[in-house]
Amino acid sequence: xxxxxxxxxxxxxxxxxxxxxxxxxxxxxxxxxxxxxxxxxxxxxxxxxxxxxxxxxxxxxxxxxxxxxxxxxxxxxxxxxxxxxxxxxxxxxxxxxxxxxxxxxxxxxxxxxxxxxxxxxxxxxxxxxxxxxxxxxxxxxxxxxxxxxxxxxxxxxxxxxxxxxxxxxxxxxxxxxxxxxxxxxxxxxxxxxxxxxxxxxxxxxxxxxxxxxxxxxxxxxxxxxxxxxxxxxxxxxxxxxxxxxxxxxxxxxxxxxxxxxxxxxxxxxxxxxxxxxxxxxxxxxxxxxxxxxxxxxxxxxxxxxxxxxxxxxxxxxxxxxxxxxxxxxxxxxxxxxxxxxxxxxxxxxxxxxxxxxxxxxxxxxxxxxxxxxxxxxxxxxxxxxxxxxxxxxxxxxxxxxxxxxxxxxxxxxxxxxxxxxxxxxxxxxxxxxxxxxxxxxxxxxxxxxxxxxxxxxxxxxxxxxxxxxxxxxxxxxxxxxxxxxxxxxxxxxxxxxxxxxxxxxxxxxxxxxxxxxxxxxxxxxxxxxxxxxxxxxxxxxxxxxxxxxxxxxxxxxxxxxxxxxxxxxxxxxxxxxxxxxxxxxxxxxxxxxxxxxxxxxxxxxxxxxxxxxxxxxxxxxxxxxxxxxxxxxxxx
Ligand SMILES: Cc1ncc(C[n+]2csc(CCOP(=O)(O)OP(=O)(O)O)c2C)c(N)n1
Ligand SMILES: [Mg+2]
Numbered sequence: 001x002x003x004x005x006x007x008x009x010x011x012x013x014x015x016x017x018x019x020x021x022x023x024x025x026x027x028x029x030x031x032x033x034x035x036x037x038x039x040x041x042x043x044x045x046x047x048x049x050x051x052x053x054x055x056x057x058x059x060x061x062x063x064x065x066x067x068x069x070x071x072x073x074x075x076x077x078x079x080x081x082x083x084x085x086x087x088x089x090x091x092x093x094x095x096x097x098x099x100x101x102x103x104x105x106x107x108x109x110x111x112x113x114x115x116x117x118x119x120x121x122x123x124x125x126x127x128x129x130x131x132x133x134x135x136x137x138x139x140x141x142x143x144x145x146x147x148x149x150x151x152x153x154x155x156x157x158x159x160x161x162x163x164x165x166x167x168x169x170x171x172x173x174x175x176x177x178x179x180x181x182x183x184x185x186x187x188x189x190x191x192x193x194x195x196x197x198x199x200x201x202x203x204x205x206x207x208x209x210x211x212x213x214x215x216x217x218x219x220x221x222x223x224x225x226x227x228x229x230x231x232x233x234x235x236x237x238x239x240x241x242x243x244x245x246x247x248x249x250x251x252x253x254x255x256x257x258x259x260x261x262x263x264x265x266x267x268x269x270x271x272x273x274x275x276x277x278x279x280x281x282x283x284x285x286x287x288x289x290x291x292x293x294x295x296x297x298x299x300x301x302x303x304x305x306x307x308x309x310x311x312x313x314x315x316x317x318x319x320x321x322x323x324x325x326x327x328x329x330x331x332x333x334x335x336x337x338x339x340x341x342x343x344x345x346x347x348x349x350x351x352x353x354x355x356x357x358x359x360x361x362x363x364x365x366x367x368x369x370x371x372x373x374x375x376x377x378x379x380x381x382x383x384x385x386x387x388x389x390x391x392x393x394x395x396x397x398x399x400x401x402x403x404x405x406x407x408x409x410x411x412x413x414x415x416x417x418x419x420x421x422x423x424x425x426x427x428x429x430x431x432x433x434x435x436x437x438x439x440x441x442x443x444x445x446x447x448x449x450x451x452x453x454x455x456x457x458x459x460x461x462x463x464x465x466x467x468x469x470x471x472x473x474x475x476x477x478x479x480x481x482x483x484x485x486x487x488x489x490x491x492x493x494x495x496x497x498x499x500x501x502x503x504x505x506x507x508x509x510x511x512x513x514x515x516x517x518x519x520x521x522x523x524x525x526x527x528x529x530x531x532x533x534x535x536x537x538x539x540x541x542x543x544x545x546x547x548x549x550x551x552x553x554x555x556x557x558x559x560x561x562x563x564x565x566x567x568x569x570x571x572x573x574x575x576x577x578x579x580x581x582x583x584x585x586x587x588x589x590x591x592x593x594x595x596x597x598x599x600x601x602x603x604x605x606x607x608x609x610x611x612x613x614x615x616x617x618x619x620x621x622x623x624x625x626x627x628x629x630x631x632x633x634x635x636x
Contacts, residue, residue: 011211012066016174016201017050017057019210022217023181024128025061025070029097029189031224032259036094038189038222039101039128041073043083047105048144049132053206054103068217075500078492080104082464084116084196086493087127089428089461089468091120092451095257096194097224100468101128106203107145111157118164119456121195123280124253124320124345126188129165129198131158136172136202143203158200166195172202174210181216189222191257191360192345226258226360227344229367233357237340238371240355244313246334246381247273248304250296250325253280254318254344256447260362264317265289267365272377273315274385276304278325279435279454281318283444291382293389297325298605299436302395303388305602309333314352316341318361321351324454328606330631339635342368352635399441399599402569407593410509411437412569417479417507418442420576425477426451426469430461432483433516433598434509440599448476459483460490466504467497477580479505484533485514487552494559497585505579506556506587511594512547518594524609525621532594556587567591604628 014022027038046055058074065071077083083102091099104110110131120127134146134156142148149155154170162168167187169180177199184197229237241247255264261284268275268291275285276296285292294301296308308314308331316339319325326332339354342364349356357364376382400415402408414437421427423445429435430453444450451469453461466480487508497504513532521528535545553563562584564575572590579586609625610618 010214012214012217013209013211014066015053015057015207015209016171016177017053017206018060019174019177019212019216020054020130020181020199021057021061021072022066022069024101025072026217026219027185028219028221029224030221031097031226034097035221036098037070038098038185039072040098041075042101042103043075043077043086044103045077045080045083045105045109047109047132049106049109049203050103050201050206051105053132053201053203054130056207076496077464078495079490080109080112081115081460082490082493084113084120084127084129085458085461085464086468088116088120088123088125088453089451089465090472091125091127092123093426093448093469093472095259096126096191098472099126099128099188101130103130104132106132106134106143107157111160114160114164115458117161117196117198119453119458119461121164121166123453123455124195126194127196128184128188129161129196131161131198131200132206133158133170133200133202135204137204156200158198161196161198161200164196165198166193167197168200170200170202171205174205174208178216185220185222189224191225226363227358229342229357229359229364234367234371236355237342237357237368238375240338240340241313241315241368241372242375245378246307246310247313247315247377248307248311249273249275249315249317250278250319251275251281251284251317252278252319252325255281255284255361256318258318258344258361259447260284260317260365261447263362263365267369270369271372271375272379272382274307274382276300276308278319278322279439279452282439282442282450282452283447286445287443288445290386293385294392295439297327297331298603299324299439299601300327300603301392301440302600302602303385303392305331306388307385311337313337314339316343316351316354317365318343320348320455322455323606327603329633329635330604330628332635333631337635396441396599403593403597405593407567407591408569409596409598410434410592411441411597411599413507413509413572413590413592414438414441416569416573417576420573420580421449421479422477424448424475425479426473427479427481428453428462428465428469429481430454430465431457431459431486431516432514433519433596434481434483436516437598440601448473459486462486463490463506464493466506467493467500467502470502470504477505479507482506482508483514484508484510484512484552491555494556494561498560502585503583504585505576506561506585508552508556508587508589509592510552510589511592513594515594515596519596519598520607523621524607524625525613525615525618527617553589556589562586563589565589565591606632
């Protein structure tokens with residue numbers, strides 16, 4: 001962090017809310033010479049906790065800003081969880097160089113943001129959370145919505161933010177804001193530390209005036225680091241890789257956030273090492289590259305999984321190695337498999353007893369390519385990877401063709417969408433059966449196109465995320481793919497999309513239930529119990545009666561959005577073209593088959609089955625589960 005501006009002396013009297021807005025509006029990031037406002041706007045929902053504190057500060061900023069105060073536009077959300085998702089999608093689309101702040105009232109308004117905070121922290125995306133808190137003076141306790149804890153007067157519901165935040169502070173006195181705000185910015189702009197940062201703001205403190213040193217409000221530039229690898233660590237990594245006969249590289253989200261695509265392509269061209277991707281890393285290497293083999297792990301391609309199974313050296317770049325990536329520790333089967341991890345975060349670099357290189361992905365890939373000094377994977381290995389890729393592409397052709405059934409499989413829709421969307425348009429998804437299908441089938445030709453939130457896989461992310469991604473990148477068409485279950489969980493932000501005239505395309509897949517958990521339930525012996533949307537049947541007492549009368553198109557229309565309803569891939573194509581041509585946000589509701597079929601794939605995911613049961617379906621699944629689990633191991 002550095003600052004070239006001249007020193008300013010004296011103080012300025014502002015409330016804590018006004019000071020925080022003024023401070024945030026003066027923060028910038030810089031990477032590779034590009035300088036941007038770090039928090040260009042704030043989302044919020046007001047209640048007694050913030051209406052007169054931060055709310056007043058945002059109003060004053062909009063209507064009567066102080067001299068030299070930068071603007072901080074306010075956006076009104078409908079649900080606090082959603083606004084955090086919007087902010088996360090914004091920050092992700094900006095490769096973590098910019099984000100948004102989210103202010104909520106006390107109690108439920110604040111705790112509604114906990115899911116979003118957890119999502120941000122899991123996904124390593126910066127977001128600034130500003131929950132309001134109970135009175136610091138405690139004179140009026142218990143204030144409306146206060147949780148009273150008889151074991152500690154300083155406990156509030158906001159303490160629940162601590163485990164899901166990378167930094168947490170409660171501002172009980174005005175002057176505490178100074179160190180807390182600076183630490184908050186340090187964490188948010190550090191690629192190794194980043195995630196949700198929470199500044200908890202008691203409602204009385206927000207309104208309290210204080211004489212702030214003027215220097216607190218000068219413009220600050222936070223230089224986003226590209227840590228270089230330690231030479232000795234690089235040598236160790238190069239030695240391991242040079243000994244490899246069947247190496248693979250796994251590109252994770254860090255590859256994209258560090259804008260390492262060109263470095264990755266250079267590395268791949270120089271070494272001939274095939275590249276597999278995770279949900280967060282897809283598109284880091286264009287799908288058109290001959291050595292881009294596709295998704296690895298539980299929902300990966302057979303081509304990638306076969307290469308992973310045989311790999312003697314696995315180079316992980318910017319990946320957390322979730323259970324989906326490792327197929328719950330069954331993906332890598334070579335008895336002597338060794339890992340080399342390039343990661344900006346030592347915690348991730350160390351995973352699987354790896355030869356660890358703590359580094360920015362782009363810097364690290366360039367340095368490793370040079371350190372390898374002309375090493376190439378055996379030619380037959382690179383050739384085998386390409387043969388396997390060609391075989392997989394043949395195998396999945398049928399996924400995109402019409403199936404012999406009344407309603408289309410969703411894979412037909414995804415095939416059409418993948419063709420119709422531009423390389424730098426953005427497809428968003430997070431939960432349901434879609435992420436698996438997309439991971440196996442989608443061809444991402446740019447690092448921006450494939451926006452899958454699969455760290456927290458949070459139903460309800462997609463719709464508000466489309467708003468955030470479009471705000472971050474207005475030149476891209478932004479498409480959210482939303483399951484009917486997911487839609488029912490969080491449709492509210494359609495109102496915000498309408499109010500702000502943000503042009504996104506919502507694609508809702510209506511299959512009257514949970515295709516994902518339904519098939520998981522069936523394959524694990526639980527007979528799709530509780531996974532369809534049906535009326536309770538009076539004779540069976542179960543939820544297996546008629547389909548619900550719930551009308552998704554009518555529901556969306558009631559928000560003032562145009563809706564097209566289709567039941568085939570051909571009609572979907574026409575509908576998409578119309579949606580694309582429209583100046584306004586529109587929705588396409590696609591009726592799809594709950595039972596797929598879904599893409600083939602040999603990946604596995606560890607979901608335990610009861611060891612004893614009176615149900616035959618469970619007994620069968622239990623035997624199968626034990627067999628599937630057998631290859632699971634630690635990588636030491
Ligand atoms: C907030 C949240 N709750 C529960 C889950 C577990 N879950 C994963 S997928 C799913 C069902 C999704 O249904 P839908 O959106 O209709 O997609 P489909 O499975 O039909 O593709 C559930 C309940 C989750 N991922 N997120
Ligand atoms: Mg569904």
